[in-house]
Amino acid sequence: MQQRIGQGWTQCLGLLLYVLLLSLWGYALIGLGSEEHQGDVYRIIYMHVPAAFAAFMCSFVLFVASIYGLKRNKHGQAVLYGRAAAEVGLAFTLITLVTGSIWGKPTWGVWWTWDGRLTTTFILLLLYGGYLFLWSAVSDPVLRTKVCSILGLLIFADVPIIYKSVTWWRTLHQPPSLFQGGQGLIAGEFLSLLLGGIAGVSLLALWLIWQRGINLGLQKEIDTQLIKKSLRY
């Protein structure tokens, strides 16, 4: 029952992050000037890039949970956080792909193209979906932890490929836009807002994983109690 303690402040924390992000996006939409080449459509990056970083961060949480699950915690909470990270990661990958596609149409002239960056991100979406599918398909908890953790490691391995895809292959997607060769490529105010957005959305994703992980733990506790109850009668 310790999850219920401190429920109020964790909700306030989530709400605070949400409000801060809404203000940041409000400023990105209204406060910033137009960009020289793209006009106003560049403002989509304040939603697209942070969502992409959050999706990558989820894969890191999944990686840590998978390692921990494989080594020490075959039945415990760690794998539940892994599952929560896969769910949140799936949602943020979907946000990344859709906002990227909306940005791509006025910028590139197409909604979608099978270039390196887009394809590897789409593979990330399929891998997150596959992880959740595998989770529901395997009923034995020990086996489930094992196979899902192995897939969790594979999901994390996709992230560096996504990140490097724009330098390894010729793609329509532009090369890394934040930093290149240790130098920032975006001007001051635009960059700080973007970094703020990345930090904010990543923290919100962490908060969502945390909350969903607790929910999965509660669900597990309910299942245990129901079994106990049915054994009594």
Added chain:
Amino acid sequence: MTNLAYIIAAYSWGIVGISLMMYAVRRQRLKLEAILTHLESAL
């Protein structure tokens, strides 16, 4: 579509998605806690 429409579409997708996730975890928590409290009092 004008640039404004693209911007509105992208932001709506992101904000609605995030809001739904936050709402879903909160709602599910309340439901699960109610079930657990009921089970504990029944046992």
